[in-house]
Amino acid sequence: MRSDFLPTGFLREVRVWRPGVLQVDHVSTVRGAAWHPGAVTQLEDRGAEGGTRLVLVEAAYDSPLVQELVNEVQAEYVQRYGGPDDTPLSPAEFAPPGGAFLVALLDGEPVGTAGLRDHGDGDVELKRMYVRAAHRRRGHARRLLAAVEDRARALGHRRVVLETGQMQPEAVALYRSAGYEPTAPYGHYADSPHSIHLAKQLVEH
Template identity: 60%
Template structure:
C-alpha cells in the first residue's frame, strides 16, 4: 500500500471519510458526531493519510493534536473489500510514526464494541484503556484507548 499525506478535505480523504461515516451508521445507527475542523489535520497540528492500492484509495486515518504531547486518532478505516490484508495495521504504524516524528509522545482514540476488529487491532498494538475524554466521554459504550509512543 502506498500511503500519502493529503488534506482532510482532499477528494480521496472525503471519499474515505464518507465511507467510514456510513460504516458508523450501519454499526451504531448514526455517524460519528465528534466536531472536526479540517484544519486540525493540517501540519503541524495534525496529519491525514490515505492509503492506495493500484491508485485507488482503500484506507485512511489521521491524527490531531490533543494537548500535552498527545494526539488523537480519527477516521481509521479500510474499505471492506480490502480488509484482512494488514492495511489497517500498516496505516496505524504510519500514523504512530508520523506523530512521533512530529514530537508527540502519546496517542489516544475512541472506538466502540460494534467495532471488534478495531478493538483487536488496537489492543494487539499495545493500546490500553485510558480515562474517558472528548465528545463521547459520557457515552456508556465508548471505549477509550491510549498508547505511549
C-alpha cells in the first residue's frame, strides 16, 4: 500500500483496510486541525488541473473541517433559496456501517463534500454534495459523484436517492447526465414545489 495516497503535508499512522483503501488511525493537518479516523482513497485527476491528485477522505460529519464545508453549503442555499436546508440530520446517520461522509482534497486542499445516509431497504441518500466555487467546471463534481456511488455499492446499497432544487440547475444537469431519474418525493421537502427528487439504481434487482 503506497503511503503517497495521502496528501502532501499530512502526518499519519496508516494500516491496511481493504484493497485500494487505507484506514487512517490519525490524520492531522500542518495547521494542527484534527481529523477523525476515516478511510482515504485516491482518484486520479489529470484534467484541467494538469497532473493534480484528487483524494477522498472519510471524516465524521461533526468534525471541524466537515462543519466548515457544510456551513459553506448552507450559505449557498441561503443565496439561492433564501434560507438553509433545515432537514434534520445527525452525525450518526453518516457513520458506518450504513453511511459515510467524504471530503475531496485537491493536492491537500479541501474542495468538496458528499455524504451518504442509510434509508433502509437498499436505499441510501446523497446529502451535502458540494464543490467549492473556485474549483467548479473542472470535472471534480462528476468524479466525486462516481466515487460516492462506488462507496454506496461497497456499503451494500442498491439505489441512491437525492433531493435537489430548481435553483440548482447545474446540479440537476449533473445528476441527470449521470443516470439519475425522477423518483417519488420523500423526506423533509416531499411537499415542496421547488424540490426535485431523483434516484439511480446501482445494482440490478
